[in-house]
Every structure is written in C-alpha cells, then in structure tokens.
Amino acid sequence: MTYDLLDAGYRRSLDLLRRHLSPAVAAGASGDHRTRHRGSGQEFQDHRPYVPGDDLRRVDWMAYARTGEPVTRNLRAEEDVLLKVLIDTSASMTDGKLAHAARIAAGVGYLGLLGGERVQVIRFADAPDGRRRPERGRAAIPSLLRSLGPLHPSGGTGLRRALDLALSPGPPSVVLLLSDLLDADEAAPFARALDPRRHDLRVAHVLSRADVEPALSGDLDLEDAETSELLPLTADAALLDRYRDRFTGWCMSIDGAARSRGARLVRSVSDEPAIDAVRALLRPDRGG
Amino acid sequence: MGGVTLLHPAGLLALIAAAPVIAAYLLRSRRERVRVSSLKLWRDVAQESRARRPWQPPPRELSLLLELVAVVATALALARPARLSTDASPSRVALVVDTSASMAALDGDTTRWRLALDAARSLLRSLPPGAEVMLVSADRSPSVRSPFTADRRALARSLDALRPTASEGDLASAVRFAADRLRPLPEPRRLLVVTDGSLARGGVPSDDTLPIELTRVGHGAANLALVRLDLRATLDPGGRPVARAHCLVASFDERPVEATLSVRDASTDALLGEARAAVLPGARVPMAVDLAMAPADAGRAVRITLSPDDALSADNVAFARIPPPPSIPVVLVAREPDPWIARALGADPSARLTLAGNTIPDELPEDALLVLEETCPAVLPPRETLVLAPPAGPCAGLTVLAEVDDPSITSFATTDPRWRFLTMDGVHLSSARPLALSARGTALVRAGSLVLAADAGLADRTVTVVGIDPRRSDWPLKASFVVFLRNVVELARAHRAAATAPRFRTGDAARVDLPHGASPTAVLGPEGPVAFTALPGAAVLGDTSLAGFYRVLSPRGETLVPINLLSESESDLRERPLDLRPPSARDASPLPEPVELTRAFALLAALAWIADRLALTTSRKPSRPS
Numbered sequence: 001m002t003y004d005l006l007d008a009g010y011r012r013s014l015d016l017l018r019r020h021l022s023p024a025v026a027a028g029a030s031g032d033h034r035t036r037h038r039g040s041g042q043e044f045q046d047h048r049p050y051v052p053g054d055d056l057r058r059v060d061w062m063a064y065a066r067t068g069e070p071v072t073r074n075l076r077a078e079e080d081v082l083l084k085v086l087i088d089t090s091a092s093m094t095d096g097k098l099a100h101a102a103r104i105a106a107g108v109g110y111l112g113l114l115g116g117e118r119v120q121v122i123r124f125a126d127a128p129d130g131r132r133r134p135e136r137g138r139a140a141i142p143s144l145l146r147s148l149g150p151l152h153p154s155g156g157t158g159l160r161r162a163l164d165l166a167l168s169p170g171p172p173s174v175v176l177l178l179s180d181l182l183d184a185d186e187a188a189p190f191a192r193a194l195d196p197r198r199h200d201l202r203v204a205h206v207l208s209r210a211d212v213e214p215a216l217s218g219d220l221d222l223e224d225a226e227t228s229e230l231l232p233l234t235a236d237a238a239l240l241d242r243y244r245d246r247f248t249g250w251c252m253s254i255d256g257a258a259r260s261r262g263a264r265l266v267r268s269v270s271d272e273p274a275i276d277a278v279r280a281l282l283r284p285d286r287g288g
Numbered sequence: 289m290g291g292v293t294l295l296h297p298a299g300l301l302a303l304i305a306a307a308p309v310i311a312a313y314l315l316r317s318r319r320e321r322v323r324v325s326s327l328k329l330w331r332d333v334a335q336e337s338r339a340r341r342p343w344q345p346p347p348r349e350l351s352l353l354l355e356l357v358a359v360v361a362t363a364l365a366l367a368r369p370a371r372l373s374t375d376a377s378p379s380r381v382a383l384v385v386d387t388s389a390s391m392a393a394l395d396g397d398t399t400r401w402r403l404a405l406d407a408a409r410s411l412l413r414s415l416p417p418g419a420e421v422m423l424v425s426a427d428r429s430p431s432v433r434s435p436f437t438a439d440r441r442a443l444a445r446s447l448d449a450l451r452p453t454a455s456e457g458d459l460a461s462a463v464r465f466a467a468d469r470l471r472p473l474p475e476p477r478r479l480l481v482v483t484d485g486s487l488a489r490g491g492v493p494s495d496d497t498l499p500i501e502l503t504r505v506g507h508g509a510a511n512l513a514l515v516r517l518d519l520r521a522t523l524d525p526g527g528r529p530v531a532r533a534h535c536l537v538a539s540f541d542e543r544p545v546e547a548t549l550s551v552r553d554a555s556t557d558a559l560l561g562e563a564r565a566a567v568l569p570g571a572r573v574p575m576a577v578d579l580a581m582a583p584a585d586a587g588r589a590v591r592i593t594l595s596p597d598d599a600l601s602a603d604n605v606a607f608a609r610i611p612p613p614p615s616i617p618v619v620l621v622a623r624e625p626d627p628w629i630a631r632a633l634g635a636d637p638s639a640r641l642t643l644a645g646n647t648i649p650d651e652l653p654e655d656a657l658l659v660l661e662e663t664c665p666a667v668l669p670p671r672e673t674l675v676l677a678p679p680a681g682p683c684a685g686l687t688v689l690a691e692v693d694d695p696s697i698t699s700f701a702t703t704d705p706r707w708r709f710l711t712m713d714g715v716h717l718s719s720a721r722p723l724a725l726s727a728r729g730t731a732l733v734r735a736g737s738l739v740l741a742a743d744a745g746l747a748d749r750t751v752t753v754v755g756i757d758p759r760r761s762d763w764p765l766k767a768s769f770v771v772f773l774r775n776v777v778e779l780a781r782a783h784r785a786a787a788t789a790p791r792f793r794t795g796d797a798a799r800v801d802l803p804h805g806a807s808p809t810a811v812l813g814p815e816g817p818v819a820f821t822a823l824p825g826a827a828v829l830g831d832t833s834l835a836g837f838y839r840v841l842s843p844r845g846e847t848l849v850p851i852n853l854l855s856e857s858e859s860d861l862r863e864r865p866l867d868l869r870p871p872s873a874r875d876a877s878p879l880p881e882p883v884e885l886t887r888a889f890a891l892l893a894a895l896a897w898i899a900d901r902l903a904l905t906t907s908r909k910p911s912r913p914s
Contacts (some may be wrong), residue, residue, distance in 0.1 A: 092325040159356045182326035211325055221319045224327040231327050232319060243333045250329060 005106035005145050014107050017282065018114060031143055034087040045051040047071040082134055083119045083172055084113040084166045087148065088179035088206075090125045090157040091226040095208035100270035101178035102148040104204050109144045113137060117174075121147040124162035125155030156226050159183040167199055176281065178204040180211065181254060190257035201263040202281050207253065208270045214243060291370050293413045295884070306359045313352045337702035350901055356472045358896035364888035370414070380473045382466035383408060386426040386483035387450060388457025389794070389858050393484070393509055393600040400484045401452045407482050408447055412440065418502030422469065426483075427453040427833055428795025453833035454602040455795030456855045467498050474832040485866050490855040508863030510541035512567060513603035514549075514594045515856040521586075523610040524578065529613040531579040532591060535606070539567045540860045544662050546616035547594060549575045553816025554607065554837065579610065586612040586655075587788055589837055589848055603859040607837055607850035609788040616781045617653040619644050622661035628764030629661060629676065632773045641776045645854070657780040664688070664753075665816035672749050672780035674773075677757035680721060684744040684751045687724035695720050695735035697802060704732055704743075705782075706752060706775045710768035717763075721755040732739040750779060792851045798838070800849050813838050 006014075050059060060073045085105045089098060108117045113136065120134035121144060132147055156271035159179060166175045181203075216222075216235035223230055233239065251267065258265035268277035294300070324330065385408055391401045412421065421450050423434040423446050434446035463481060479498055484506040516536035524530045544566055551561045561577040579590075587609050594604040618639045620630060622648045633641045639657070650668060652658065658671045664683035678688045700712045712733060722738035725731060732752070733741035741754040748888050758764045792798040803806060808827035811820040814836030821828040827840045832851050840847040853859075 020752070078506050094323070094325055111613070146470045180325060182328055192571045208325065214324070216322060221321045222327060222330050223321055225323055225325050227327075227905070229327055230321070231330055231334060239333060242336055243329060246329050246333050246336075 001073050004139075005103050005149050006110060010103070010107065010275060011110070014278065017275065017279055018111055042223075045231065046074050048074060048267040081117045082171050083109065084173050084175045085109055085121045085148075086128070086162050086166050086175060086177045087121065087123050087151070088125070088157060088159070088162075089123050089153055090155050091153045092157060092180055092182045092248075093153040094225050095205070096212050096270035097180055097208045097211075098151050098153045099149075100268065100274060101204065101206040102151055102212060103274040103283070104206070104268065104277045105176065105178050105276055106145055106148050108281060109148070111278070111282065113140050113144060119144060122162065122166060123147070123151070124132045124158055124165075126158045128158065128162040128165045130165050140218050143171055151226070157183040167201075172198045174200045174202065176202050176204065178206055180206055180208075182211075190261040190263060199263070203258060203263055204281060205251075205265055205267040206270065206276055207267065212247065212269055214240065216240065292369055292885070293415075293417070294414055295368035295370050295410070298365055299368060301365050302363035302366050303359065306356055309352070309355045309359055313355075331475070351903055354383070354896045354900035356901065358893045358900065361889045361893035361896060365886050366802065367504050367891055369885040369889060371883045371885055379418065379463070380422075380470065380477040381415060382422045382424060382470050382477075382479050382620060383411060384424045384426050384430075384459070384462050384466050384481045384483075385447075385450060386457055386459055386462075386478070386481075387427045387452050388459070388486070388488065389427075389452065389454045389602045389853055389855070390457065390484055390486035390488075390600060390861055391452035392454075392602060393486075393506065393511070393861050395506045395509065403451075403505035404482045404484070405447065407505050409444070411480055411482070411503065412443060412447070422466065423447060423450075424462055424466045425450055426459045427457050428455040429458065430462035430465035453794065454835040454853045455793070455833050456853070456858045457483075457486075458489045459483055459487050460489060463500060470498060473897055479486060484861075485864060486858065486861055487864075487866070488855055502866070504866070509599040509861040511545070511599050511603070511859055511861045512541060512545050512547060512594060512596070513538050513600070513856070513859030514592065514606050515603070515854055515859060517592060517606045517608060517852060517854060519590075519608045519611050519615045521581065521785070523614055529581055529583075529615070531581045531585070531610045533577045533579065533590075533608065535575045535577075535592060535594075536572055537565070537567055538572045538856050538859065539569055540862055541567075542569050544568050545596070547573070547575070549577055550593045550594075550595065551577050551579060552591050552593065554591045557591075560590060581610055581613065583613055585610045587848070589850070599861055600859060602835060602853050603855070605835065606854060607835065608850045608852075609848060609850060611785045611788045612655055613783075614638055614781075616777060616784065617642060618659060618777060619649065619652060619656050619719075620659045620661065623650050623661075623663070624756050626661060626676075626764070628758055628769065629659070629773070632764075632770045633659065633777070635770070636777055638781060643771040655784045657777055662757075668751065670746075670749060672783060673751045674776050675751070676751045677759070678721065678753060678755070684753055685726050686729050686742055686753055687726075688721045688753075688755060689724055691719050691721050692738065693719045695722070695738055697733060697735050697738060697740065700733045700741075701731070705779050706772060707732065708771075708775055710771040710775070712768060715745040715761060715763045715766055715768065717756060719760045720757065722896055723753060723755050742813050750783060752776060760789050792832065792849060793855070794832055794835050794851055794853050796832055796851070798832050798849060798851060799823075799826055800829065800838075800840050801826045802840065802842050802844065802847055806844035808840050808842050810841040811838060812841070 047060060047063060048071060056070045058072045060071050063071050085108065087101055087105050093101065105121070109121065112119045112142045116136065118134035118136045119140065121132050123129045135143055157179070159181070163177070218236050219232070221230045221232050255265060264281065266277050266280040268274070334523065385404060391404060393400050395403060415421065418438055420436040420438045421434070421443055422432065422436045423443060425431045425433050433450060434443055437443060459481070463479070466479055470479055477498070480503065481498050481500055482503045482505060485504050514535055515538045516534070518534040519690055520534065521529060521531050533551055535549055537549070539545060547565055547567045548558060549563045552559050563575050563577045565575050565730050567573045590608055590610060592606045592608060597604055615638050618633050619642045621644045625643055630641065630643065633639050646663070648658065648665065652669055652671060656671055658669065658673045660673065660675045660678070662677050662679060664675050664678035666682065668684055673684070675683060680688050680690055682688070695717050697712045697715055697717065700707050720735070720740050722735070722740060723729070723742050725739055725742055728744065730743040731739040732743055733739070733756070740756055741752070744751040746755050756763060758769070763769045802825055807824060808820060808822050811818045811829055813829060813831070813832045818838060819830035821830065825831045829838060832838065835851060835853050836850055838849045840849060
C-alpha cells in the first residue's frame with residue numbers, strides 16, 4: 001500500500017524527470033543542490049562591476065585586462081536545501097484529492113531525496129503535525145512514503161497555522177504546499193511576505209473534478225465536508241454556469257496572489273496524471 | 289359593533305382536509321443531500337442566484353402555507369361567513385318562539401316547527417356575538433326557556449329542547465311578557481317573534497318603544513278538527529244505558545270531507561263505536577257515537593279519533609272517560625223510612641232506591657247517594673249525603689239544636705241547584721230543629737234567624753243537612769218536596785259525572801279532586817312524570833301542554849284525567865292576516881340581512897390553489913449541466 005504512491009510506471013516517469021531542484025535560497029549547509037544566490041561556492045555564475053569593499057580575491061583580473069573595467073566574479077553557492085512538504089489532510093480533500101496530493105508529494109519528495117536534499121513531511125488539518133524530522137538520502141524513501149499514506153481526509157483546514165510552522169525562522173527551505181485551498185481565506189498561503197533568500201514557496205493546488213465541473217441537478221442540500229453545514233439550493237444550468245464563473249474567478253484570485261508573492265502555483269485535478277504536476281512544480285524558472 | 293357569523297357552521301368540517309395536506313408535506317420526499325468539499329463557492333453562487341432572479345421559487349414551507357390557506361378559505365367559504373352590519377347589533381334580544389299546537393302542522397315535506405327552528409337559528413346566527421338573548425316559548429302561557437345570555441351553545445340547547453305543545457297559543461301574552469322584561473334594559477334591544485301566524489287569541493301587540501320583528505313561517509293548510517267533545521250516559525229507546533259521545537267537527541278546508549269518528553278503548557285499542565258524516569267546507573258538524581255500556585264500564589278510558597288524518601294531528605284525537613250509567617244508587621237509611629221520602633225517591637227513574645234499615649251498610653256503592661233520616665252518625669262515609677231531620681247534636685260538622693215549634697220559613701237559596709224549580713212558600717212546619725253553622729256551613733233555608741237547612745259539603749262531596757222533619761210539616765204534600773229530592777239526586781249525578789267528564793284543555797292549570805280526600809303522590813302525563821302541586825284531596829297539574837290521559841296517583845288509587853286541545857281557533861291553519869298594528873318606519877325596516885363573505889373566501893381559496901400550483905410547476909425543473 002505504501003509503495004502504491006510510487007508504482008513502477010510513476011517511478012520511471014520520475015526517474016526520467018529527475019533533475020535538481022533549483023532553490024532560490026541560500027542554504028547554510030552544502031548539498032547537491034545549487035542555489036541561484038551568489039555565494040562563496042566555487043562555481044562561476046556571472047560578473048558584476050567592482051565596488052569598493054568587494055573582496056579583491058574575487059576580482060577577475062583577466063576580464064579587467066580585456067575590458068579595462070574592474071569586475072567581480074560572482075560564484076554560485078552550493079547549499080544544503082530543506083524540502084518541506086505540507087500536505088492538507090482536511091475533510092475537504094475528498095473525491096481523490098488527498099490521494100492525488102499524496103502522489104504528487106511522493107513524487108517531489110522522491111526526487112528530492114534522490115537529489116540529496118533533506119525532506120520533511122508536515123501533514124496538517126486543523127493543526128499541523130510537525131513531529132516528523134527531515135530525512136535525507138535514498139534510504140529515507142520508505143519513510144517518506146509511510147508518512148504520505150494511507151491518509152484519510154478529516155478535520156478543518158488550518159492553513160495559516162501550517163504555513164506559520166513551515167515558514168518559521170530556520171534554515172532556508174523549499175516549501176511545497178499541497179491543498180485545495182478551500183480555506184475560508186484563500187489568500188492565506190500568500191498573506192505573508194516571503195523572504196526570497198530563505199523560502200521558495202511552491203503550491204500544488206489540488207482539485208477534484210467535482211470541484212471543477214460539479215454534476216448536480218435538482219433540489220439539493222449541499223453539505224460542507226468540513227463543517228457539515230447544509231445549503232439548500234436548486235441546481236440548474238444557470239446556477240452551474242454561475243458556479244463555474246465563480247470558480248474561475250476564485251482560481252484567478254489565487255493565481256494573482258501567488259504571483260504577487262513570487263510563489264509558483266501549479267493546479268492539478270485529481271483525475272490528471274500526478275507526473276504532470278510534479279513536472280510543473282520542478283520546472284526551472286525561465287528568468288532564473 | 290358589527291361582527292362576523294357563520295351561516296352554515298358545519299362547513300368548518302372541511303378543515304379536516306388540513307390533516308392530509310400537512311401529512312403530505314411531512315411525508316414528501318426529502319431533498320437529496322450531496323457532500324461537497326466546501327460550501328465556500330456555493331454559498332456565494334446561491335446568494336447571487338437569489339439576488340439575480342426577479343422571481344424566487346418559493347420554499348416548500350410556502351407551498352404548505354398556500355395549501356393550508358386554501359383549505360381554511362374553502363372551509364370558511366363552505367361555512368358561509370357573513371358580516372353583520374353595525375346597525376343590526378343590539379346587545380339584548382328577546383326571542384319569542386310560538387310553541388302552540390298549530391306549529392306542529394305539516395308544511396309540505398316538513399313542518400312549521402322545523403321551519404320555525406331554522407328561522408330561530410338563523411336569527412341567532414345573525415346576531416352579533418356579544419348580544420344577550422332571552423328565549424321565550426309561547427303556548428298557553430309564556431315561559432322563559434333561557435334567560436338573557438350570550439352563550440350561543442346554551443341558547444342552541446334551549447332551542448333544541450323546545451317542542452310544539454298541543455295547546456292553544458297566546459302569543460300576545462308572550463310578547464307582552466318579553467317586552468316587559470326588555471323595556472327596563474338599556475338600548476339597543478330587539479324583540480324577535482317567530483310564529484306561524486295561526487293565533488288562537490288575538491294578534492301580536494305592537495309598541496312604538498319596542499318594535500317587534502316578526503318572522504312568519506309556514507303556509508296556510510286545510511284542516512279538519514275535533515273542536516268539542518262531551519260524553520254523557522243516557523238510555524236508548526229500549527231503556528238500555530248507553531254512553532253517547534257528542535263531538536263537534538269543524539272544517540277549515542275548501543273541499544267537502546268525508547269524516548269518520550271512531551271511539552276506541554284507550555287500553556286495548558278495541559273499536560267501541562264509529563260514525564261517519566260529510567263535512568262541508570267551513571261547516572261545523574255535530575257527530576255522535578253511542579257506546580253500549582255496562583255498569584263496570586264507568587270511568588273506562590277511550591280515545592276518539594277523527595279521520596282522515598291531515599296537516600295537524602293534535603286536533604284529530606281526543607281523550608275521555610265513559611261516564612257512569614244514568615241511574616244512581618240511592619241508599620235510604622232510616623229506622624222507619626218516611627213513606628213520602630221513599631215514594632219521592634222511588635218515583636225518580638234515575639234513582640235506584642235501596643232501603644238499608646237503621647245502619648249504613650258496609651258495602652256502599654262508590655257513587656251512591658246516601659239519604660239519612662232521623663240519624664246522623666259521627667263519621668259520615670265519603671258519599672253524596674242528604675240528612676233529613678237529624679237528631680239534636682253534632683252532624684256533619686254542624687250542630688243540630690233543640691227542636692223549635694212553628695218556625696216560619698222566611699227565605700231559601702233560590703240559586704242553589706237543590707232549590708231550583710221550587711218554592712218553599714206555603715210550607716208549614718209544626719216544628720223543626722234549627723242548625724248552628726260552623727265555618728264551612730252555608731245556610732240554605734232560613735226561618736228568621738234560624739237556619740233550617742244548610743250545606744255542610746266537603747271538598748269531594750256534597751252534604752245537605754235539613755232540620756225540617758217531613759213528618760212534622762206539610763212539605764211532603766207539596767210538589768217542592770219531590771222536586772227538592774230529585775234536585776239532590778240530580779246534583780249527586782252531576783257530581784258523579786263531572787269526575788269523568790273531559791273538562792280540562794291543554795295548557796290549563798288542572799285541579800284534580802281526588803276521592804276520599806286522598807293526597808297525590810305522583811302525576812304521570814302522556815310522556816312521563818309531570819310536576820304538580822299537592823293539596824289536601826286534590827292535585828294541581830303544572831304542565832298540561834300535551835293532550836292525553838294524566839294519571840294522578842294517590843294512596844287511594846289512581847285518578848285518570850283526560851286533557852284535550854279542542855280549540856277551534858288553534859285548529860284553523862288557513863292563512864290569516866296578523867292583527868299587527870301598522871308598523872312605524874323603524875318597524876318597517878326588514879330584519880337586517882348579514883352580508884355573506886362566501887365569495888370572497890372562495891376566491892381566496894382559488895387564488896391560493898393557483899399560486900401553489902404555479903409555485904410547484906415553475907420552480908422545480910432541474911436540468912443537468914452540460
């Protein structure tokens with residue numbers, strides 16, 4: 001059961017996709033991943049004009065000889081990256097959303113562990129469960145998978161508290177949030193200003209087909225999966241059209257919030273291949 | 289103030305239909321419950337949907353409400369609600385209902401009484417809710433059946449308990465009675481009268497201060513009635529005693545009628561005699577039926593029936609008792625009967641004389657006339673009694689004084705039936721024993737200040753005491769002596785016959801004398817016990833509104849009293865104008881008719897149904913999303 005999250009086909013796809021994460025943070029410890037930040041590593045990244053105070057050891061004398069302008073070499077820092085996987089297990093993660101999220105998380109975590117990063121899984125519903133310690137290396141894959149399954153959706157969505165925990169001061173990290181974001185405040189993940197040097201926030205917005213295209217008709221009592229609250233309504237074509245409009249608007253507002261905070265957001269429906277979401281999450285920044 | 293009443297309250301039974309409506313609402317299938325991840329988006333959509341729609345589909349509760357409104361409105365429409373005008377809202381109302389015999393008359397498929405009840409109920413319903421109503425029945429005398437009350441149920445019960453009687457009506461008396469009770473009360477007040485207009489006694493009085501609102505029910509009807517009845521004992525041409533029923537039959541019909549008069553035994557219904565006669569329109573025809581009788585038949589109860597039966601049954605039947613035979617037993621008690629007395633009594637064909645010697649026989653016939661000569665025992669048997677020449681001393685409550693010589697008769701009671709057709713002039717007395725009267729004695733013959741003959745009668749019999757000794761006067765030689773004795777015999781016969789004669793009419797406060805001074809213990813009328821007032825030796829019957837035999841029970845046995853309608857005016861069921869004074873302007877205003885609201889409620893019910901149908905057919909058409 002545990003390894004169903006990573007069946008053979010999925011693993012083959014992941015292995016093909018395997019690549020390094022490109023964290024935009026400078027980690028304190030050296031690891032297999034390279035940050036986009038300039039640091040004291042040995043790999044050349046680019047030049048910049050010399051300013052007084054720069055370490056003279058970094059002045060590229062050869063460039064100075066060619067151009068007559070003093071420039072300083074920027075070196076890419078080799079950093080130890082912590083991947084925090086926040087997976088929403090609230091009751092709203094029904095209709096296969098939780099399993100889909102777990103599969104995406106397993107894929108990303110698998111690649112992270114193979115890439116030498118430390119991976120920590122934090123499950124959250126009403127409150128985050130931060131008891132699991134970060135683990136590193138291929139040997140941690142079974143532990144990763146155990147922490148991701150099987151999961152049962154229950155409880156409310158304490159998204160803000162989970163993010164408080166994940167984005168708390170500490171070593172630089174990549175935070176992967178997997179949630180349907182059906183929290184009362186959909187802007188919660190993006191409410192706080194992120195320090196781009198310390199945190200790289202990536203969001204897998206996991207939805208079910210019922211969320212996207214509800215197949216409802218007639219007199220209904222809709223029951224909230226989290227609160228059991230009932231909403232009587234009559235579902236007809238007009239109402240479903242309005243729902244789709246509202247849904248689209250909601251997604252756009254989330255997209256806008258993510259963009260404004262520099263977070264990458266990937267939307268995935270539970271009946272779509274998880275590998276697509278993994279690929280999108282790990283896709284290198286075009287500007288980077 | 290005005291009010292609302294229901295003209296047909298039974299229509300409210302339709303409210304029962306509310307039960308299945310509510311049951312259907314409760315049993316109607318529930319909404320399908322669908323679990324969604326979150327109501328976050330749906331809530332906004334639902335609110336937006338409601339805000340956008342110009343017309344919102346009603347909730348199921350509204351449908352239930354509409355259906356209940358329809359049911360209630362339908363029930364109210366069936367109950368015929370009516371609004372009472374403000375003007376027609378008196379606070380005190382006297383409702384006089386005619387309960388005389390004519391109200392029992394048939395009127396088509398119904399009766400006048402049924403129509404009167406409907407009219408009375410309608411009047412009650414038309415009154416404002418707070419009005420206090422007094423119900424008065426009008427037959428021979430008025431009677432308050434319900435005092436002023438606003439309790440409609442109590443009034444309805446009192447009205448339902450009313451029955452038409454078999455007695456003459458005196459509506460005028462009842463109206464005056466009700467008006468007297470209304471007049472001291474403050475305005476507004478109304479006097480309502482429901483009658484068939486067949487009034488036996490006068491018309492309906494009118495009063496400017498208290499106008500009468502008359503509701504007349506029923507239509508004129510033809511009727512044949514027994515209006516007089518007398519049963520007498522006589523002798524047929526063969527000298528045999530017969531009881532002859534003399535009846536007067538009156539026609540209130542426009543066609544001649546072949547009438548049959550039947551006399552039947554009231555106990556066995558055996559036919560005793562029958563007579564037929566053609567009764568012309570408007571005629572009064574005497575009819576007689578002879579009944580062969582034996583001495584034991586005296587007092588037997590008979591029912592006289594007139595046929596064909598017609599609109600009013602109460603006047604087609606009468607009740608009577610067979611009178612005693614024409615001859616009366618006379619028992620003469622004397623040591624040596626005076627031959628003149630024996631001869632005079634023996635010459636009377638209606639007297640059967642028996643000489644009993646010096647003592648009163650133990651087995652004295654019940655209806656015998658006792659003649660005592662020169663004796664007067666301390667205790668007289670309860671019979672009609674004549675005492676002639678009593679010895680000095682107490683006698684029948686009087687005191688016989690010492691003999692006086694040569695008294696001269698100065699006066700006698702010419703109006704007394706015993707001294708009818710005779711004179712005491714020329715009667716010479718050599719001596720006589722004057723009488724000292726007690727409180728109950730009445731002088732009949734006087735000689736100056738002396739009383740020579742007196743009546744010492746009791747309640748149930750006549751006792752005549754004569755201090756004149758026939759042997760010491762020339763009175764036996766006079767015709768007046770024979771006439772006197774025959775008068776005494778005739779008086780005894782009359783008293784005997786009166787005991788069985790049908791002398792009471794329905795509605796009378798009948799005083800019934802009981803034999804031997806017995807006291808009544810109970811009175812049973814045609815339909816059960818009847819209230820009565822007990823007097824020594826008599827009973828006064830309180831309610832004689834029904835025709836038939838009334839049985840007065842006493843320790844000495846049972847006395848049967850026939851009571852009949854026998855009213856020519858009450859039996860006249862033809863259409864008659866009411867003797868009502870010309871109404872004033874206020875009188876002329878018709879009884880305010882309530883304004884029916886039936887149509888309004890019917891319309892409301894229809895609208896509620898239509899709204900409910902529209903709501904159900906336009907709001908529940910789900911379509912699957914594409």
